[in-house]
Amino acid sequence: MTARPTARAFTLALCAALLAVGAASARAAADPPRGHDVSSHQRGVDWTRAGEDGARFVYVKATESTDYRSPAFEEQYAGARAAGILRGAYHFAVPDRSSGAAQAAYFVRNGGAWRADGRTLPPALDMEYNPYGTQRCYGLGRTAMVRWIRSFSDEVLGLTGRRPVLYTTADWWRLCTGDSTAFAGDHALWIARHDASDAGALPGGWTTWTFWQYATAGTLPGDQNVFHGSLAGLKRFARG
Structure with a gap:
């Protein structure tokens, strides 16, 4: 049988356990926050488990064009918040169907609003x-596409007080x-580059990225992302 521990042994064991917890917390605080993005393709996410597995943020698909709202949005958006995960909404652009301003207004009405909470x-x-x-670029020329993005961005800014984060690939x-370098000065970049050791060459005058989508599968539900900074920095970014 194992002898009952002495008071000194118990104290030493407790100190060692507390140090281990502190070290793990310090590592977690220093590591860039990981997160994911989801749409109606990911249903029934266990958000508590996702948080336990390391998710610190999520982007949830809200809308597409001016006639689609994800049937999973409310469940996913509220579920992430209840689990203590920072969350935001995203809009899938279909520029050949309506103007940027029209799609932005639809987006904000249907989940894309922002608050400084x-x-x-x-x-x-x-x-x-x-x-x-x-038509890979939706039949729009380059100048017209830049105008479309600017129209969307200006409408979102007017309705929410924030410029939208721009998700894209360098290609x-x-x-x-x-x-175009027209957006690098006032828009955060969410760059997609999968199965690579880094985010690669950035598009359009950006010198840094804010989010990097680095994989489409993993331990977290949905696509895998990382924030370029600390958890405290992510919270500051959320507050604006």
Whole structure:
């Protein structure tokens, strides 16, 4: 049988345990916050488990064009908040269907609003290749595409007080905007580059990224992302 520990042994063991917890907390605080993005393809997420597995933020798809609102949005958005995970909404752009301002207004009315509560990330705009046809840039020329993005951004700013985060890839931005530098000064970049050791060359005058989507699968639900900074920095970014 094991002897009952002495008071000194118990104290030493307790100190060692507390030091281990403190070291783990320090490492967690120093590591860049990890997160994910989800849409109606990910249903029934266990948000408590996601937080326990390391998720600190999530972007939830709210809308697309001016006629689609994700049926999973409310559940996902509220579930993440209840689990203490910072959350924001994103809009999937379909620029050949309506103006940027029209899609922005629809987005904000249907989940894309922002508040300075420290728990809500700024709205995000998803700009990527056209999944609905052969025209990869939705039939818009580069100048017209830049105008469309600016129209969306200005409307979001007017309605929420924040510029949207821009999600894209370097390839899409180069092909569809001519690598425009018009947004680098006042828009946070959410760059997508999967299965690589870093985010790679950035588009359009950006010298740094705010979010990097680095994989489409992993221990967290949905696509995998990391914030460029600390957890405290992420909270400051949320507050604006």
